[in-house]
Each structure stands twice: as C-alpha cells, then as structure tokens.
Amino acid sequence: MVQIIADNIISGLGKTTLENLNSIRQGRTALKENLQFRVPDGGKVVVATMDDSLIDTSIAESKATRLEKFMMSSVKEACGNLGDVLSLPSTIFIFSTTKGNIAYLESNAKIAALWHSAKVVADYFGNPNTPITISNACISGAVAIIVAKRLLDAGLYDTAVVVGADEVTEFVVSGFGSFKALSDEPCRPFDANRKGLNLGEAVGTIVLQSVRSVGEIKQNNCFAVPQFVTAGAISNDANHISGPSRTAEGLYRAIMRTLSLPYGSKAEGLAEGGFINPHGTATMYNDQMESLAIFRSGLDSLPVSPLKSYYGHTLGASAVIETILSAHFMDEGWLPAAIEYQTAGCTPSPKVSSSVREIEAQWFLKTVSGFGGCNAALKVERMSPALRWADTKPTNNVDIEVLDTFCIDYEGEVKDYLSHIYSSSQIMYPKFHKMDLLCKAGIIAGEHILKTVSEDDTTALVFMNESSSYCADSEYNQTIKADSFYPSPAVFVYTLPSIVMGEISIRHKLYGEGTFFIEECFNRNMALEYIRCLFCEGVAKRALLCWIEVRNNKCSLSAELICCL
Numbered sequence: 001m002v003q004i005i006a007d008n009i010i011s012g013l014g015k016t017t018l019e020n021l022n023s024i025r026q027g028r029t030a031l032k033e034n035l036q037f038r039v040p041d042g043g044k045v046v047v048a049t050m051d052d053s054l055i056d057t058s059i060a061e062s063k064a065t066r067l068e069k070f071m072m073s074s075v076k077e078a079c080g081n082l083g084d085v086l087s088l089p090s091t092i093f094i095f096s097t098t099k100g101n102i103a104y105l106e107s108n109a110k111i112a113a114l115w116h117s118a119k120v121v122a123d124y125f126g127n128p129n130t131p132i133t134i135s136n137a138c139i140s141g142a143v144a145i146i147v148a149k150r151l152l153d154a155g156l157y158d159t160a161v162v163v164g165a166d167e168v169t170e171f172v173v174s175g176f177g178s179f180k181a182l183s184d185e186p187c188r189p190f191d192a193n194r195k196g197l198n199l200g201e202a203v204g205t206i207v208l209q210s211v212r213s214v215g216e217i218k219q220n221n222c223f224a225v226p227q228f229v230t231a232g233a234i235s236n237d238a239n240h241i242s243g244p245s246r247t248a249e250g251l252y253r254a255i256m257r258t259l260s261l262p263y264g265s266k267a268e269g270l271a272e273g274g275f276i277n278p279h280g281t282a283t284m285y286n287d288q289m290e291s292l293a294i295f296r297s298g299l300d301s302l303p304v305s306p307l308k309s310y311y312g313h314t315l316g317a318s319a320v321i322e323t324i325l326s327a328h329f330m331d332e333g334w335l336p337a338a339i340e341y342q343t344a345g346c347t348p349s350p351k352v353s354s355s356v357r358e359i360e361a362q363w364f365l366k367t368v369s370g371f372g373g374c375n376a377a378l379k380v381e382r383m384s385p386a387l388r389w390a391d392t393k394p395t396n397n398v399d400i401e402v403l404d405t406f407c408i409d410y411e412g413e414v415k416d417y418l419s420h421i422y423s424s425s426q427i428m429y430p431k432f433h434k435m436d437l438l439c440k441a442g443i444i445a446g447e448h449i450l451k452t453v454s455e456d457d458t459t460a461l462v463f464m465n466e467s468s469s470y471c472a473d474s475e476y477n478q479t480i481k482a483d484s485f486y487p488s489p490a491v492f493v494y495t496l497p498s499i500v501m502g503e504i505s506i507r508h509k510l511y512g513e514g515t516f517f518i519e520e521c522f523n524r525n526m527a528l529e530y531i532r533c534l535f536c537e538g539v540a541k542r543a544l545l546c547w548i549e550v551r552n553n554k555c556s557l558s559a560e561l562i563c564c565l
Contacts, residue, residue, distance in 0.1 A: 001211045002149045002229045004380070005159075005220050007324045008078035010070055011202035011311055015054040016077060020321075021328055024336045025356065029310050031186040031198050037170055039177030040487055044184040047168050048200030048312040064120055065101050065111060070203045071121045071165045078205040079161070081221065085207075087126035090158040092151060093118065094132045096144035097164070097316035098496065102171045105473055114468055114518040121163065129157075132526070133518040135468055136498045138279070138370030139234070140164065141319030142378055143515055145206065146232035149378075150533040152210040154396035160208045164320030167201040171473075172315070174480045175492035179242070181283055189280035189306035189338060190287050190352045192345030197281040200312025204320035217383060223331040225382045230363075232378035233257030233539065234513040235457070236505040239373050242493045244285050248293035250375035251367060253457065253511055255297045257539065258365065258377040263457075266298025274363040275335060277326040278350070280306030281313055286369060291346035293367070302365075303357060304350040305329070309339035319368050319376070327380055330361045371493060372502025374514060396532040399565040403542075406448040408441065408557040414550060418444060435494070435503060436472040437550045438465075442500035443507060445546060445559040450508050453542070457511035460540035461501045462527055464517040465549045468497045500548065512540055522547040522558065535564035 008016060012030025013023035023030075030048035037045040052066065056073035064072065075086070085091055095118040104112040111117075118131040136143045141164040148160035166172075176182050176199060183196035208229060211217055217226050235257065237250025245251075259267050276299060278290045294300050307322050314321060329335050334356055341354040363381040410417050418440045422432055427447050432440060442463075453459050472494035479488045493499065501514035513534065517527070527545055534540040546559040 002152050002208045003211045003218060004206060004222060004227045004229065004327060005209045005218055006078045006082060006207035006222060008074045008205045009202065009321045009324055010050060010054050010074050011321065012048045012050055013310065017324060017328065020325065024310055027337060027339065029186055029339055030200065031312055037173040038485065039174060039182060045173060045182065046184060046186060046198050047173065048198065049168055050201050065104070065117070067101055067165055067167050068117050068120050071117070071163050072124050074203040074205040075121065075125065075161060075163060078207055082207070085159055086161065089128050091127060092129050092132060092157040092160050093122040093127055094134065094144045094148050094160055094162045096134050096140035096162070096320060097166050098135060098137060098140055099166060099169065099172055099315070102473065103169050105477055113466065115466065115520050130523065134515065135496070135518050136370065136514070136516050137372055137374055137496045138315060138318065139368040139374050139376040140316040142232070142366060142368045142376040143234060144320065145229060145323060145378055146234065146376065147515065147530065148208050149229050149232060150530065150537065152208060154533050156529060158210055162206045162208065162320060163203065164317035165203040166315035166317050168199050170480060171477065173199055174487040175476065175495065178487040178489040178492055183282065186339065187282035187308050187312065188340050189282040189308050190291065190344065190346055190350060191341050192343040194282040194284065194287065194345055197283055197308065198312035200314045202311055202314040202317045202321050204317050204324055206320055206324055223327065225331065227327050227331065227380055227382055230379050230381045231258045231260065232376065234374065234376045234515065235511055236502060236514055237373040237375060238505045238509045238511055241372050241499055241502045241506070244289035244369055245373065246289070248289045248296055250373055250511065251290065251293035251369055251377070252296045254375045254377040255293060255365065255367065258379050268298040273361060274365065275303040275305055275359060275361050277322050277364060277366045278304055278306050279368045280308050282308055288346050289369065290367060291348060291350050294350055295348045299365070300348060300350065302351065303335055303359060304352050305335040306338055306352065319366060323366050323378070323380065326364050326366060330364055330382060333360060334358055371496055372499045373505060374498060374502065396529060396536050398532050398535050400528065400532065400535070400562050401565050402560050403563055404449050404561040406445050406559045408555050410555045412553060414553055414555045417555065429507060438469060438471065438497065438548060439494065439500045439503045441548055441550055441555055441557050442504055442546065445557055446504040446508060449544060449559050449561045453508060455509045458541040459510055459512045460534050460543040461504060461512070461514040462531055462543050463501055463546045463548060464519055464522060464527060465497060465547060466518070466520055467549060467551045468518055469495050470551045531562055
C-alpha cells in the first residue's frame with residue numbers, strides 16, 4: 001500500500017496547501033482577466049497565474065527557469081520535515097507536465113525539453129536517480145500518481161516525490177482559443193450556462209511512501225487519519241483525439257478497473273461514504289461525458305466536487321493539486337462550493353453544490369480525461385476499520401517474452417520516407433495523411449506489430465521519447481508568431497506526444513492503458529520494470545513498448561510487442 005506523507009500546492013491562491021484550503025473555504029478564485037494573452041476571436045482571456053513572489057527566496061536567484069523555481073519551491077515546502085529523504089537512492093522523482101518550458105522552444109530547445117526540467121529539479125535536491133517524466137495530456141498528474149504507486153508497490157523504491165507543474169503561456173492559451181474552448185468569464189463546471197474552460201498555472205507536490213505492514217504507517221502532520229492511494233487505472237476510449245466519447249466508454253472503464261469491478265457492472269454497493277472530484281473543465285462535451293460515466297458506474301448518489309472554478313485547468317498540475325485538496329477535504333470533513341453553479345446542465349445530473357457541504361467520507365475518486373481519448377481514475381482512502389489490510393510484498397517478479405519487433409532508423413526527409421513505408425505496406429487508413437510525423441510513425445509501427453490485436457482492453461501502450469511533440473510544437477509555434485496570428489487547431493491537437501497512443505488506440509480499438517514517458521534517452525530497463533508492474537497488477541496481458549523519436553529530419557523508432565509468460 002502507498003501512504004500520502006507530505007504535500008504542497010503553490011497557486012494563485014497561496015504558496016502552501018493550508019493557504020489554498022483557506023482561500024477555497026472563503027470562496028476565493030484565482031481566475032482573473034489577463035491582457036497579456038490573445039485568442040483568435042479577440043475575446044477576453046480569463047486565467048489564473050502565480051505571482052513570482054511565491055518562489056522560495058533561497059531559490060529565486062538560481063539559474064533555473066521560472067517554472068523550475070516554482071517546482072523546487074513546492075518540493076522544498078512539502079519535504080521540509082522529511083530529513084534527507086530527497087537525496088536517498090530509494091526515492092524517485094516523478095514529474096507530470098504537458099508543455100513545461102514551452103516558451104523556450106525556439107530560443108533553447110534543451111531547456112524546453114520536459115526531461116531537462118525534471119533533471120534540474122531532481123539534481124537540485126541531490127537525488128541520484130534519473131527522474132521519470134510523464135506527459136499524458138490532461139491526465140498527466142493522475143498517471144504520475146498511478147505510476148508512483150505501482151513502482152512503490154513493486155518494491156523498486158520506498159518513496160516517490162510526484163510533482164505536477166505547468167504555466168500559462170501564449171502557446172497554450174492560443175491553442176485552446178483556436179478550439180473555441182475558452183470562457184471569457186470564470187468557468188462554471190456542470191452548469192447549464194457553462195461557456196468553456198479557463199487555463200491556470202500551479203505546482204503541486206505529493207509525497208508517497210510504501211507501507212508493507214501496519215507497523216510502518218506514519219502518523220504525520222498531513223492528516224488526522226492516515227490516507228492511502230489504494231487503486232488507479234488508465235483507459236483510452238478509442239473514439240476521437242480531440243473530443244470525448246459520447247458514451248463515456250474510456251472513463252467508465254477506468255472507474256470500473258479502479259474499483260476492481262467487472263465491465264458492465266455498477267458500483268451500487270460501494271456508492272456510499274465517498275465523493276468524486278471530477279475533471280470538470282466546464283466544456284460542453286467533457287462535463288456531459290463525465291456525468292454519464294458517473295451514472296454508468298453507479299456512483300450518481302455521491303457528492304461531486306469540481307475545482308476548476310478556483311484554479312482553471314492547470315494541465316499537468318491539475319490532477320496532482322486536486323488529489324491533494326480532495327484528501328484534505330476528506331480529512332477535514334467538508335467539500336467546497338462550486339462557484340457560480342446555478343442550474344444543472346448535464347443529463348443525468350451529478351450532485352454538484354453551490355454551497356459548502358459537511359461530509360463524512362472514508363474515500364474519494366479522482367477522475368480525469370484528456371486529448372487523445374485518454375482517461376484515468378484513482379482512489380484515495382482513509383485508514384479505518386473498513387479498509388482491509390494485508391501485509392504486502394513486491395509484486396513485479398514475472399517473466400516476459402518479446403513476441404515481435406519493428407524498427408525505423410532513418411535520416412533524411414522523414415515525411416516522404418514515412419509516406420513511402422505507408423504506401424509500400426499497403427496500409428489502408430486515409431486518416432494517416434492528416435497526422436503529424438510522430439503519429440504517422442506510430443501508426444506504421446502499430447500496423448506491423450499489432451496485426452492480430454483489435455477490440456482489446458488488455459494491451460497496454462508504453463511509449464517513450466526525448467523531444468515530446470517537437471515537430472508539431474515547432475509547426476504550431478509558427479502559426480502564432482506570424483503577424484496575422486492564425487493559431488491552427490489542426491496542428492495544436494498534435495502538440496502532445498500522447499496523441500500517438502490515441503491514434504493507435506482508435507485505429508485498433510484498444511481500450512487499455514497508455515503511458516507516455518519523456519526521457520533523455522531510451523531507458524528500456526525502466527520501461528520493462530513498469531511493464532512487469534502492469535502484468536503483475538493484471539491490467540494488461542500484452543504491452544507495446546515503443547521508443548519513438550522524430551526530430552530534425554531524423555526518425556528513430558524501436559517497437560516491441562511484449563507478453564507475460
């Protein structure tokens with residue numbers, strides 16, 4: 001089992017978790033109009049930002065970027081009472097972000113690399129391990145927590161420091177604006193008059209530690225009663241890369257797996273003593289999809305507590321800070337008001353409240369969804385008589401076999417080369433021609449390796465690269481740097497590396513897990529350890545492991561289909 005032993009949130013509402021909680025109880029929002037950013041229709045931009053004065057004074061003068069300084073400050077605040085745990089080889093840093101230092105893309109590509117920020121922060125605290133960076137679109141924070149739990153349960157590490165961070169930039173604001181997904185007023189999740197989402201920036205740090213017996217449970221300053229991350233799951237809805245499933249297929253599957261219930265069932269016997277913290281972006285289709293997933297899961301009697309009206313959508317930080325806040329709500333026995341929530345706007349309607357509610361909860365469910373059709377859910381529980389306990393042992397000792405491989409190592413005009421492979425392989429998938437280069441390479445790999453896999457929820461996708469979605473990022477950046485300012489939604493949707501997993505899932509109707517790691521080089525051993533965790537947990541029978549790097553007229557791809565013996 002995995003216990004939460006420390007946390008911190010830095011946002012426009014404060015530099016500690018306590019300050020954020022107090023602001024929320026008072027009904028304060030960090031969302032404000034910001035004249036720095038522009039959107040295609042010239043409308044008002046409402047975002048939530050962090051003031052630089054919140055950066056720890058001992059870190060402020062370092063050569064790190066603004067976002068990295070906030071990350072360092074958050075880790076330092078969270079771990080101030082944990083002694084030398086940050087520098088131990090038994091501690092792993094795991095970072096979740098969507099765009100990181102994207103503002104440096106043209107001036108310094110190395111600084112813009114997501115793995116680089118992770119290394120800067122881990123090195124600052126003297127950690128000897130190569131940090132893990134996860135970029136899974138809007139579900140990145142939940143995936144990072146789930147990955148941390150699995151690595152700890154497997155006995156690979158004792159402690160995981162999970163840091164979620166993103167900042168508001170012209171790149172991201174213009175992109176969501178190009179989709180006409182932004183609201184020109186503070187967002188209203190699940191309300192009938194919701195107009196779209198707001199973007200925000202924040203950093204959250206949650207420290208998790210493995211507990212293998214009751215005697216190892218720590219009494220700490222976080223909570224009156226110890227809390228544990230007890231389960232989590234990831235699922236693709238195999239539907240569309242920029243719109244949620246109208247049947248809530250992916251999120252429903254993630255919830256069922258998290259609750260250890262079979263597909264097609266409902267959690268009616270479990271639907272008490274808990275609450276749900278949803279993604280709740282206040283977009284028309286996402287809120288409706290989440291409402292349907294809650295209903296399909298049999299959890300529609302539970303209180304639902306969205307938080308985007310306080311922070312906006314903080315991307316890679318979102319699920320981290322919202323998990324932290326929900327854990328404290330459970331500990332303190334209250335749920336915040338949904339600001340300006342007036343009229344139910346979804347069918348069926350979740351139990352959202354416009355006022356503060358007193359609760360007595362023993363568990364909560366955190367749900368998230370994102371571009372590429374990705375979805376995740378995780379469960380946090382208080383230690384109580386209702387929480388079954390059993391001493392646990394490491395669980396990733398399984399044998400694996402490589403069933404098939406496929407490789408590309410090419411230098412030259414990558415676009416023409418991939419088109420040549422597509423044509424010569426007699427692949428019939430017209431959508432191929434609309435994709436970015438990363439997705440084209442992934443689709444080709446999938447065609448060769450997943451020949452016999454379709455309509456499947458037991459095949460996991462474990463992808464990794466160094467430069468994230470560099471090619472699409474660079475192409476999109478040109479659309480917002482031009483004098484005419486024409487941000488392209490068709491390009492922007494591909495500025496997330498995990499979209500390639502969404503495209504493969506749609507093509508082969510895969511409803512299993514997908515995790516995208518960003519690393520300086522192909523860390524195959526780490527990926528195989530994680531795949532073993534998936535096999536031991538029973539969430540996958542096969543895994544497509546893929547290093548997929550497309551950049552500067554080079555394409556390097558190494559794909560393996562792996563099974564559990």
